[in-house]
Amino acid sequence: MANIKDVAERAGVSVATVSRVLNGNSPVAETRERVLAAVRELGYRPNNVARALRTARTGTLGLIIGDLTNPFFTELADAVEDEARSLGYSLVIGNAGERPEQQDDYIRTLLDRQIDGLLVSSAGTGSAMLGEVVTSGTPLVLLDRIVPGIDAPCVRADGREALTDLAAHLAALGRRRPAIIVAPAGTPTGDERLRLFRTALAAHGIALPDACVGATPDLQPTGGRAVMRAFLDLPEPPDAVLATDNLMALGAMDELRARGLRIPEDMALVVYDEVPWFRHAAPPLTAIAQPTRELGRAAVHTLLARIEGREAESVLLPARLVTRHSCGEPTGSRVPVPSPADAV
Amino acid sequence: MANIKDVAERAGVSVATVSRVLNGNSPVAETRERVLAAVRELGYRPNNVARALRTARTGTLGLIIGDLTNPFFTELADAVEDEARSLGYSLVIGNAGERPEQQDDYIRTLLDRQIDGLLVSSAGTGSAMLGEVVTSGTPLVLLDRIVPGIDAPCVRADGREALTDLAAHLAALGRRRPAIIVAPAGTPTGDERLRLFRTALAAHGIALPDACVGATPDLQPTGGRAVMRAFLDLPEPPDAVLATDNLMALGAMDELRARGLRIPEDMALVVYDEVPWFRHAAPPLTAIAQPTRELGRAAVHTLLARIEGREAESVLLPARLVTRHSCGEPTGSRVPVPSPADAV
DNA sequence: GATCGACGTGTAATCGATTTCTTGGGGGAT
DNA sequence: ATCCCCCAAGAAATCGATTACACGTCGATC
Known part of the structure; x- marks a missing residue:
């Protein structure tokens, strides 16, 4: 690989001049042309490692x-x-x-x-x-x-607005026993989503008991599935689940599917994060879309x-709520504008 | 940020010695300890840019x-x-x-x-x-x-085996008018998938007419959707479509959905690439899984x-065929082993 | 016509490491 | 005790660029 010295030699100038030409400084038209010609002929490309070392x-x-x-x-x-x-x-x-x-x-x-x-x-x-x-x-x-x-x-x-809309949505559809799948306590994002969701539900007189807060250390499908399994094994299982991450939601759906349970008839599901395939899920998933x-x-x-x-x-x-069909039929009343991506 | 010279000074040795300690060469135990102590105290980390310049x-x-x-x-x-x-x-x-x-x-x-x-x-x-x-x-x-x-x-x-299985699968389910969504002619991968699919179908006496070969330059949902639209507008639309990429399949599904058409009743769909959400699509998608x-x-x-x-x-x-339900009910006869990931 | 600026260009220092070559000191063999 | 060898460690070259500084030339100004 040609270096700056080769170019300098070929153009009959010093390396400093080559550098200056390449960095847009001083040299006069004729010198510049000679240098550029040499660069072209040799296929020279500056070594970024050297440049980085010098310029920091x-x-x-x-x-x-x-x-x-x-x-x-x-x-x-x-x-x-x-x-x-x-x-x-x-x-x-x-x-x-x-x-x-x-x-x-x-x-x-x-x-x-x-x-x-x-x-x-x-x-x-x-x-x-x-x-x-x-x-x-x-x-x-x-x-x-x-x-x-x-x-x-x-x-x-900021999920406050979306979670407020979600609580209203769930309340309007008659869901009284919501649950949430989150990262373990101590994870700021998880804690915040839990807190905001709980507050928003409270405004509709709906409680979010601790038994309905399922934590999973890995933000993976397996974790979401395990939490959903625990929820379903409760004496009084929830009737709506918010998965605070799309992968955990995937796992939760796996568990519902394995038990032959239907969304939304047997369980409402809402997913944090908006992913293109959600509208092709069975049924299309209501989601919280982050910008x-x-x-x-x-x-x-x-x-x-x-x-x-x-x-x-x-x-x-x-963030905003994108209402689809995974909590039951949307009422169309308190529901924010649907995503344009949904207009299929 | 401390550099190798600072470390050398602090340890009372030369930079060469520091370098040797860090790269596992020669120095004697006592010198090595002094150097390592200096490294620790200064929080020194070698500058990778400089190292890369020297070592190439x-x-x-x-x-x-x-x-x-x-x-x-x-x-x-x-x-x-x-x-x-x-x-x-x-x-x-x-x-x-x-x-x-x-x-x-x-x-x-x-x-x-x-x-x-x-x-x-x-x-x-x-x-x-x-x-x-x-x-x-x-x-x-x-x-x-x-x-x-x-x-x-x-x-x-290599998709040969999977496409051979797919042709058999489609034939067994009575699909007689397949189509394919591919990258434009001249794209080696697309050309190959088209050729293999056509050959595999021919073994079952099924033709793949040019009208049923839809090319889209961008391997994106919009492209897949446009091709599906063209297919559906044909005087005699296909009864099965192979999308040779998961994003194009997404677009194809968008179009079917927009027209109120059902999979697999109105159209069989098979997707190249295996993506976790396929088993949650409506219906679960038959796919060709690449390793x-x-x-x-x-x-x-x-x-x-x-x-x-x-x-x-x-x-x-x-690659191998993963049979689900997007071509109609699987017969279970000529169908290869299902993916373990499907055992939900 | 001499002097001063400005400007284009070359020389050499520099970035922070690795590595070759050199040096010096210690230990073993005679 | 002397000599030699070996090895640890230092000095300096090097990687390929950028850039401060020095220098020479040319034009303008008086």
Whole structure:
């Protein structure tokens, strides 16, 4: 592979001049042409590693996501990637697989690679490396998930409005015994969703007893299935379940299906996260749609603000309820506008 | 951030010694301890950029995938990531968004970053940069998709057996007028699936007329929907459709749904790629499952072989038919073993 | 016509590591 | 006691770029 010295020799100039031509500085037209010709003839491409070493800028952002196979995260990653690319950055995606050790491992790798900034949708709350990121001075922005004790802006969705609408929806359909599948207590996102849901239900005189709060450590189908199994084995099973993640909902559906139970007749189901196939499920699933792409975009902008030393605030964007048929027939009254994607 | 010089000073040794301690060479126990203590106290972590510049190895593999939001690719990426990580490499995922220009852009970026090897599931066939990868000497392995004229091993799935089973399945269920949604002619993967399907059908005396071959340039739901629309508007519409990608199937389902048509009564549907939600679709979808994770693993091994200068062959792994209910009730006779994932 | 600026270009330092070459000291053999 | 060998550790070159500084040339100004 040709390097800058080869180009300099061929063009009969110094390496400094080549560098200047390529970076848009000073040289006069004729010299510039000679250099560009040499670049073309040799097929020269600057070595980014060397450049990064010298300039201490890699032009790379890191993104840690909880689970690469979770559609919510892939949409998020896709949006982040789009935005980063359009702003001239490239993106390294780190897949934490919802395991804190793997996440720490990845953060370490990214720091060693001198990325310019880091976006983290953290698995778990006890990440030792996140503290190190902060002390290392690498710009950090949290995405979707707050981490207690980490002083960094957080870009995420606010479920209050959607959960309020959901409680009204369930109440209107006569569901009196709701349940929720969440991450274990202590997980900020899970705790918050539980709290907001409970509050919203209370406004309709509906209780959410502890027996109807099912926690699962892994945000995976198996966990959702186990919780649904426990719910169904209760002396008085719930008549509606909110799964706070699309993968857990998949598991919950597996269990219902295995028992021959129907949605919504035997059990209403609502899913946090909006995924394209939900409208093709049997029946189409009522869901809480987070503004995923907007979150991704906002996160990149917030991170760039930090990188450039500007002020960077936390961002909170509203989620909304998308009513379909998994809680019974919609009333059409208190229901928010349906997603345009549903107009099939 | 502390660098190797700071560590050397603190430990009272030269930078060379620090480097040797960290890379497992020579130094005597007592010196080693002093160095390690200094490393610990300063929280030193080697700068990977500098190391990469000197050693000409970045410990990074690149993976270009067609579409980050396509579950087939994310599962593939996840498998590749897993395997790469377990072998000590980290992975940069490039999302081509099924656009050749964006793909070229990404390949360029990755080459500039001096990745050690590249896996490409190419969007389109006319990638100028792929040629450059080969001439640049960067080890290259194609994944899932062949690219004519590019001399590199290819790791992909073989659909012959699955399509043979599918033809039998359709014939047994009395479907006489099948159709297929594929990428445009000239796309190797699409052409091959079309050819194999047609051959397999012919063995049962079933024709696949050109009117029943619908091409869509974008492997997206909209494309699948448009093709399905055209099929349904034919004077004699097909009674079974094979969508050669899960996203196109989603679009096809959208169109059926919009017209109030039922699967399988009004139309049988089979999908290439196996995605977890298929078993929750209405009705559960019969699919052709590619050995996705195995493909990812094999691709990494093949790439590492090339990187280490060993022999590297192309790999072909069999896909298999997963029979569910979207073609009508399975007969249970000529049907292969169902996927264990279906045992819900 | 001499002097001063401005500007284009080259020289060399630098980023932070690895690695080759060199040096010096300790230990074993004679 | 002397010599030699070996090995640990330091000095310095190197990877490929960017960039501060120095220098030479040319045009403008008086």
